[in-house]
Amino acid sequence: MEQKQSQQPSAAFIAASWAALFIGVIAFLIGLWNADMELNEKGYYFTVLMFGLFSAISLQKAVRDQMEGIPVTNIYHGLAWFSTLLSIVLLTVGLWNAEMTKSEKGFYAMSFVLSLFAAIAVQKNTRDVKARQNKE
Numbered sequence: 043m044e045q046k047q048s049q050q051p052s053a054a055f056i057a058a059s060w061a062a063l064f065i066g067v068i069a070f071l072i073g074l075w076n077a078d079m080e081l082n083e084k085g086y087y088f089t090v091l092m093f094g095l096f097s098a099i100s101l102q103k104a105v106r107d108q109m110e111g112i113p114v115t116n117i118y119h120g121l122a123w124f125s126t127l128l129s130i131v132l133l134t135v136g137l138w139n140a141e142m143t144k145s146e147k148g149f150y151a152m153s154f155v156l157s158l159f160a161a162i163a164v165q166k167n168t169r170d171v172k173a174r175q176n177k178e
Contacts, residue, residue: 050174051166055163055167059164062160063161063164065160066153066155067157069149070087070150070153070157073149073153074087077146087133087150090132090136091154093125093128093132094129094158095158095161096125097122097125097128099161100125100126101123101125101126101162103122103165104122106166137151
């Protein structure tokens with residue numbers, strides 16, 4: 043049986059992942075700051091972003107744990123998937139019903155997706171670096 047070797051991600055990939063995370067989150071927050079909407083709407087979008095980031099990282103960890111043979115309960119794994127999908131649905135419903143231009147809606151959607159993807163990449167890189175350090 044072939045043994046898995048964890049490869050350390052390159053410094054460029056680590057930097058690109060962190061940059062994408064900061065760009066996505068900061069762009070989303072600047073958009074909220076400058077948006078002409080009620081404070082409760084801004085709070086909704088901020089909460090959806092934070093919920094999405096947490097759930098995406100949690101999902102990545104649960105999937106990776108299962109791949110590495112670390113026990114993960116089915117309920118936790120299912121909740122991680124559900125939470126991630128729910129955050130996307132909540133953003134979609136919010137944007138669908140928002141009184142914004144299509145370009146504004148697209149901006150929020152793209153910065154949200156970029157942030158989720160980058161959060162997953164940062165968590166993966168952090169885990170890979172830590173695993174490599176533990177082997178050495």
